[in-house]
Amino acid sequence: MRIRTLLLLSYFVVILLSITLVGTVSFYISYKTMAEKIESASMQVIRQIENNMDNDFHSKRNLMLAPYTDSEYIDGINRYEDMSDQEKFQFRQNIGDLYLKSFNVTPIRDFIRFQIYYSNGELLSSSDARKPWTPSQVRNSEWFRATVAKDGEVFFSGLIVTDEKDTSEVASYSSSIMIRDFSNPDRFIIMRTEYRASLFHSIGLNDNLSENSQIVFLDEDNRLIYESGDHPSSLSESDMLGRVIGKEGKFWTHIGGQEMLVSYTRSGYSNWKAVIITPRVEIFGALDNIKTTVIFTALIAFVITFLISMMFGQRITKPILNLFKSVNRIKRGDFSVRVEVDRNDEIGLIGKNFNAMQDELQTLIETKYLNQIKLQEVELAMLYSQINPHFLYNTLDSIRSMSDYYKVPEISVMAQSLADMFRYNTKNRDEIVTLQEELVQIDAYIQIQSIRFEDKIVYHQMIEEDLYGTPLLKMTLQPLVENAVFHGIERKRGKGNITISAQREQDRIKLTIKDDGVGISERRLNEIREKLKPPMQQAEMNFSAQENGIGITNVYSRYVIRFGDRFNFFIDSKKGVGTEITLIFPPFDV
Structure with a gap:
């Protein structure tokens, strides 16, 4: 089927559905609204007739x-x-x-x-x-x-x-x-x-009834008392008299072959019933005209649609061919959904080329992603063989100062701890270590920092006994503890606590590093959370040790690369209260 023919049929279907839907809904709403208003007005008129009749009867009494x-x-x-x-x-x-x-x-x-x-x-x-x-x-x-x-x-x-x-x-x-x-x-x-019946005649004239409406009065036994109009309404042939019961009401019925609205009310004074009978044609005559107008409008719309489709069908087809050529020039765009090709016209050609472009883009993305991972591994290998210059300089400076001026045993402790840290980073090249090995590294680090800050740091461990052998990625704890020291405890007045806890949650491991330092402002915390994205979603994969160290982003990215959606990372902090970082991950496949 040619696109031009398809467009023509589409126009017809859309316009047909639109006009039918709009016309039907409009007619229905108008019908319901008019029916409710007419029924309400009819009840008001019949109540007024009842009131007039009761007043007259009361005067005669x-x-x-x-x-x-x-x-x-x-x-x-x-x-x-x-x-x-x-x-x-x-x-x-x-x-x-x-x-x-x-x-x-x-x-x-x-x-x-x-x-x-x-x-x-x-x-x-x-x-x-x-x-x-x-x-x-x-x-x-x-x-x-x-x-x-x-x-x-x-x-x-x-x-x-x-x-x-x-x-x-x-x-x-x-x-x-x-x-x-x-x-x-x-x-x-x-x-x-x-x-005489003069009272009923005058009531009919004074209540602005429509030309073909009738007033009927029934006694308390529903026997006919009076019926207005020159022609009888065939009441004896209808079921109307049997339905006029109760204090008041309204219903639709057929009288003399016509559909009528019957509204009635019963006088509490005489027990007579006043009834108004209004033909449906007088109520909804205007709606019938609207319906006819909608039908003619639909026919005219169909004719106009046919002419427009014939005139502009070819013009619509040509831009589609141009679009096909344009798609070939934008193959380097980022698209993630393949087009289902099940046709051989111009749109089918566009779909085939679009899918080819998608395949090429996918290859490029995967290649770039793998390169980023390799680059990250190289950066990590380099980081394993070196220590943060800032930390190294401060430690050596502390050793020199204490050696020159104090000559205290702490020099030996700091030197040994620093040697242990060098040995851990330079000799152990495995990417996966145990929690016990990471904690030994942290013990050495805390000893050095405790001497530097004169026992300002109070270090706690809350580790379940069976979790010391749990596999971790190397350098998981040290970057996070370092952040706690330099950004939390060092800026705090008085002592500060750092707690490392590990526990099992069902089939996963929950690792928490918590400090009661100065905390992080809400704005800065939002910035940090914004940077915590999977590597595929990061604008740049920056693992430079000199710029950012192997901090929060590095730890997060390495675990996401390994576990994907099975890894959860949370960072919570409040200014003046402290910071808590939580890692939840499944067991390693080793």
Whole structure:
């Protein structure tokens, strides 16, 4: 496959995935955000509708309680069965006038009529000449029994079923309440009022509902009271009525073949439920437009991609060929990963040459690294045959001074110790020695320094008995102890302690050189730690005895070369407290 064709396909795949991913995520987030906002707004509207309905119902309830304003009416209710016909007529006339005045003084736009019934079902008064029900029909009616059961609270009921021959106006809903003397509960009247649907019409107009949204009111038994709109919503064919339960809620359902959002709340005053039904198309119509726009945008992007790929494919291929030529000129760069070559086009050629360059670089690196190791071995061989000039000069100077002025036995001790150190460095050419041999060398060194500094140095050994024969690299301890003396104890006022300890940790040896000298500053300690790198990572392999001696870097590098990652080296110090150097390494293979 040519690179040009591959680029063309890559462009298509990338753009397809990008547009699909962005479009899907954007659409999903927009959908969820809009759905949450619409559902929240719908619940706020339905709560406001419930509040408006409750306020209206509460006002109508207050009008129905008019007899309680005058004890004469309550007394009349208690004595009604014992009254004469004339007294009964007068009582009916008075209580009817009371309610007529109440409903006329405060006009109610949706009021139709009222009826007042006695506890035996007898009609006491009515606001119009509608054909009355018989006392038996009244007592056996559902609304009458429910009103009595409410025991003084208002009972709201739905559509009133009347005789088909009755030509009077049919009410949309009614309310009824039992009025009585609480001390005489068996004698009471039922005040019943009937209303048109004007209240529900006005609620729908005042709450800014969308054009195709519907308001539905259900009674406490989920029977339909009112449904807005010119066309029915096929509620009887849906499962909506059975799902409208509880105090409030919202859900999606299908009504009349359309997906609808149903939000509802139940009035704590009347137990009626107010329901808003909103078509999905009105909620997400804008999102559908966005989806269409994204699809058209994707098609346009595909066309543009095809044209760009055809125009610039060749130009992209040519730089790749130039890159192949450039790679051949930078073979001396430092690369560590080989290219997997599994193709024969231009990129495959670059990969083959890149790998050839890697092989050449690897050879050069290995050669240079081996040369550095050999150079280090030569330096060490030279160091084994000589003593630090600074140390030698100071020791000889001390011997001369003591010989001239003091003539004390210490001269013999220093001379013998110095001879032992010469003998250890010049005669023993083996690279690996035992811990015991290194400690003998340190004993001689400490004796010399103790005489020089007048017993300022206190030397301790904490060696496990079975570790004296442990193999070490020659000149492991002396450089570290020398650093402790010159950089730690010599600069300290008063005596100083140097402790060498060795112990076994599982299958490895832990060797520690510790002093309580002046310590190392944090800045200098960081510099020393920064120099402690494996030889491959060091910019220069400097083992000059004159410049750095065979100090910390030398000891660290020799052990890293031999053990690699199995060797651990730690240096810790605190200004004014002292320094501790720890070497942890596995047993030597000897």
